[in-house]
Amino acid sequence: MVDVNTTEKVKEGSIYGQITSLGHEQLVICHDEPTGLKAIIGIHNTVLGPALGGTRMWNYSSEAEAITDVLRLSRGMTFKAAISGLNLGGGKAVIIGDPKLKSEAFLRRFGRFIQSLGGRYITAEDVNINTRDMEYVSMETKFVTGLPEIKGGGGDPSPVTAYGTYLGMKSAAKKAYGSDSLMGKKIAVQGIGQVGKYLVEYLIKEGAEVFITDIFEDKLRAVAKETGATVVDPNLIYDIDMDIYAPCALGATINDQTIERLKCQVIAGAANNQLHEEEKHGKLLLEKGIVYAPDFLINAGGLINVYAEYLGGYNRESTYRQAEKIYDTCTAILDKSEKENIPAQQAATELAWNRIQAMGNVKLPY
Secondary structure, three states, X not given: OEEEEOOXXXXXXXXXXXXXXXXOOEEEXXXXXXXXXXXXXXXXXXXXXXXXXXXXXEOOOOHHHHHHHHHXXXXXXXXXXXXXXXXXXXXXXXXXXXXXXXXXXHHHHHHHHHHOOOOOEEEEEOOOOOHHHXXXXXOOOOOEOOOOHHHXXXXXXXXXXXXXXXXXXXXXXXXXXXXXXXXXXXXXXXXXXXXXHHHHHHHHHHOOEEEEEOOOHHHXXXXXXXXXXXXXXXXXXXXXXXXXXXXXXXXXOEOHHHHHHOOOOEEOOOOOOOEOOHHHHHHHHHHHOOEEOOHHHHOOHHHHHHHHHHHOOOOHHHHHHHHOHHHHHHHHHHHHHHHHOOOHHHHHHHHHHHHHHHHHOOOOOO
């Protein structure tokens, strides 16, 4: 395990340059040849508490791509925890490779790397990692959450993530249309994994006209059959006539190419890091008059869920009540954005940093 600290001389374009520019405390490279494990853990900020964030497994095209992803994701977790009022820092882990490589030994070895950090990082499930995988990880470390309910955990956090996203979308709709009703609204959901699927159910129930897309055709067919949503080709999702675009897959789908194609008035989805370049594309959305619900704010339901499990005495109803606050926080952020004529992402980031800085004055980093 190689621990990359921020004290070295910064070189532009280097790993040290990246972690310094994004404000990270630590980057941990994990490798285990017998199991084939290749993982990277990013710890962004621990002023508010230990870094908590899920582990995702993805067949990255390069190690550089994986590093960029874990750095952006862990930074987003810092903001997500801070703006949600949680006493947590931001962290994330990525495992490089085909999810089919997972095995008990593979995941337990990963758990040992987490244990070696002594509680600075607490993991949970994310893309291609499920509650059963967390069980294996928990055999080697106590610094894990997101366990199955049968094991005393909070179970799959996806429903709570979807609920918060749904409420954030309603808040953004009220800003754009004067009403938070989604009845009759044309909504395009990109990505129908666990979170996207639950979100579609909320939207259909409210009477929205829902369009769905995903790279996995079997998922598309199943969700379309179950909900009545209309299937759209992944390459055409940005071009359809819609009121709301809901990115719920991987990040950076709001970029130079897609912004020009989108015809919506609202963007509100569950994906992390939706803006390819935060400052540039946040401003472009503002200039185009598109109401953007900051991703790390409205998709915080999952973090709220696993944090409740981490504290002990998990109660699903109280978790949902905590997630309901996302609506009011999103409204406050969008009001601030409008009043100060700044991108909503900037407004949300400022609020998150204000809490971190305030707490930093009364306590040392974890």
